[in-house]
Structures are given as structure tokens and as C-alpha cells.
Amino acid sequence: MSSALLQAFVGSTAAAPAIPPLAAAALAVGLAAIGAGYAERGIGAAAVGAIAEDDSMFGRGLILTVLPETIVILALVVVFLTLGQ
Amino acid sequence: MTVRFEEQNWESANYEYVITRVRSRRAKLFDDDDYRKLVRMGPSEISRFMEETEYETEMNALGARYSGVDLVEYALNRNLAKHFDDLLRWSDGRLYDYVARYLRKFDVWNVKTIVRGIYSGADANEVEDDLIRAGELSEQLLDQLVAAGSIEEVVELLDGTIFGDDLAEAYQDYEDSGVLVPLENALDRAFYDVLLSGLPTQPEVDSPTGLYVSFLTAEIDFRNLRNALRLARSGAEIDPAEYHIEGGRLFDADEIGALATSTDQLVQRVRESTYGDDLDAALDTLEAADSLIEFEHALDAALLEYSDQLSNRYPLSVCPVLSYILAKEREVDNIRAIARGREAGLDSDEIEQELVIL
Structure with a gap:
């Protein structure tokens, strides 16, 4: 890649970002939480169904229900990375 | 039970909840081993076995009377x-509609x-015991129907339901011929008419619908197919085309008339159709x-297998529920x-032939 093109590319992104970094991080957490919530909706319904039929499914149902929470944790990592900059 | 049919047709359905429960219940149905044990038991042993299973509540509730x-x-x-009442209780929206249909x-x-009971002059109490109260008709209407003295009265009582016309x-x-076939077919036809009404005729092959x-x-x-074979076997002077149920894709009314002879x-025809492999x-x-x-x-086994295939291919749809309904019925x-069979003194091989097991 020619260095002129690279410079042009970097130059264009180096201009003022659309939103401040903190706002972007907050958006990332919010969107991740919405995604996790949507995923948990289905899993939670299924888990409650399973538990209603068989009490011993409680632990497994709980774990599966909170699995999508990991997305939010990852988004939180992004926040700290942004704060550190 | 009332059917909340029209009003919540387009609400979203709670497939996840219902299907997990249904799958769990499906897994609790008797398996090959249970059947093998049952076939070797005497009538009283069967009762005792049932008291220790899924059927405990019902066995205890009815034990005093029968x-x-x-x-x-x-x-x-x-x-x-x-x-089946539970199924209707759990499901919402479109799923409810599908299951209720x-x-x-x-x-x-x-x-x-009820009609057969009246036809054969059976006692009202006996008929009542044979009812399975899992459909749309209310308890009240069913009681009225059981109490009806003649088939004409039954027909009048059902005026206004989907079977009325x-x-x-x-x-x-029925009056002319004196056999129940026309009435029973009218019931089946009304049922299948409503079953497919309002559903797309050429839906996407891979969608839940x-x-x-x-x-x-x-x-x-x-x-x-079953009707055609029965008619062909019995050699009755009835035109099979008249009792053809619309909506199938295997044959139409004209063909079945020719084939049933x-x-x-x-x-041969069935062998060449899409069901050929299964059947x-x-x-x-x-x-x-x-x-x-x-x-x-x-045929029953093939339908059961087909419904299982469907429920695996599309787990979040009405198919697992249907497959559970069929499996439970079987x-x-x-x-x-x-x-x-045990009561009649058949030996275990003969009974095994009567069973539909996948």
C-alpha cells in the first residue's frame, strides 16, 4: 500500500470522532445489554418450562439463562479499555 | 373449555416455554422396555404398574368407581x-391457535x-365415561349431547358449532342409508376444513407454517388412504369420492374413486408417491x-415418525407439540x-402386533 494512501486514510479518521469515546463505550454496553436481554428471554422461558417439569433442572437452567450475560461483561471490558486511553 | 381462537391469532407465541415442557413430557412416555414389561403382565399387574407411573393421580381418583x-x-x-388441556393452558397466540385446531x-x-352410543342404544353413563374432554366443546354442551335421546337431537344441538352445517x-x-358412515365423515370433513382454513396453501417449505x-x-x-382401503375391502356400494377429504396432496376425489376398486x-400409487419410502x-x-x-x-407409525422428523428439523415451531400429541395418543x-388384549387372553406375541412402537 502506498504511504500516501495510508496517510490519507489515517488523516481522515484522525479528524474529530462522531461521538466522544465515553459515549461510544456507554453505547456498546447498552447495545450488548439489549442483545443479552433478548437472548435470555428465550432461554429463560425454556428454563422455567424445564424446571416446572423437573425440579432438578434448576441449576442447569440458571446457568444457561445467564450465559448471554458474558456479552455484557465483554462490553464492560471495552469500557475500561476506553477509560484507560 | 373455551377456545380463544380469533382474537389472539397474531399475538406472539411462547414456543420456548411450551416446547421445553412438551419435550420433557415426551421423554417421560413409556419406552420399549416398559411395553415389553406390560405385555407380560396380567390385568391386575397392569393396574398396579400404572399406579406407580404418570397415571397415578387418575388411577387413584377413579379406583373407587372402577x-x-x-x-x-x-x-x-x-x-x-x-x-392436552395443559397444552392449551400453556400456549399463547399463534401457537394456541395451531394446537387448538x-x-x-x-x-x-x-x-x-355419542352418536355411536345412541345408534347402538348404549347407556348414557357408559357413553359419558368414554368421552375425552380435551376439545373445544364445553362441558355443558357435552353433557347435553350425552343426554340427547336421538341422533336428530344431537345434530340440532351441534347447530352453530363448526360441525353444524x-x-x-x-x-x-343417514336417514336414507341407515349407516353411520355419512355422519362420521361429515364430522371428519368439518374438522379438516377448519384445520386448514386460513393457513397458506403454498407456504415456504422450510417455514414453521x-x-x-x-x-x-x-x-x-x-x-x-385408510378410508379408501376400508371401502375397497368391505366391498360396500359406496362411492369413495363422496367421502374424500379435501386438502391432501396424494390423490383428488376423482382418482380415489377409480383407485379404491x-x-x-x-x-402401487402410494409406493410412487412422496410417502413411498416411509410406507x-x-x-x-x-x-x-x-x-x-x-x-x-x-400408517400410524409412519405418521409418528414423520412428525418426529419435522420436530427435529424445526425445533422452535408447533411441530414438537404435534409430535408429542401423536406420541401420547399412541x-x-x-x-x-x-x-x-390381556383381558381377552391373547398371548404376548399377538398383543405386540397390535402395538404401534417406533
């Missing part, structure tokens, strides 16, 4: 009704039982042993066959 094989039979019916077959069963039409036929429709089409085809042609074994028994009962069992039929 005994022996009757107890088993009524417990089975009541348990079936309980489970299918469970109307118990309305058909109930009305048929068809039954009224068929009643004249598409699978639902293809399952129902398969059921209609099998019903037509010869079992060989009919078998191969069944068709062989039909040709070899000339046994219609075995063939009908094979289980109840099987246990009943075992209990009745």
Missing part, C-alpha cells in the same frame, strides 16, 4: 385429557362416541398378509390394547 381393565381405560382417557379432533371423537346435510343421508401444513396434509392423505393399484414396509405387509389392521398400525392406544 376396577380392572375399565379402570385402566378411564384413567388413560382422563390423563390424556389432562395433558388440532385438538378439535377430540370434539370429533366425542361427537362420534355438515352434520345437518349428512343427516338426510409450511411444516405445520405439510404435517396436516400428510394426516389428511393417510386418512383418505383395486387394492393393487392403490398400493414401504407397511405396503409390503399389506400386499403379503392382506391384513388391513397391520397396515393401519404401520401410548394411550398401546396401553389400552395391552390391557384389553
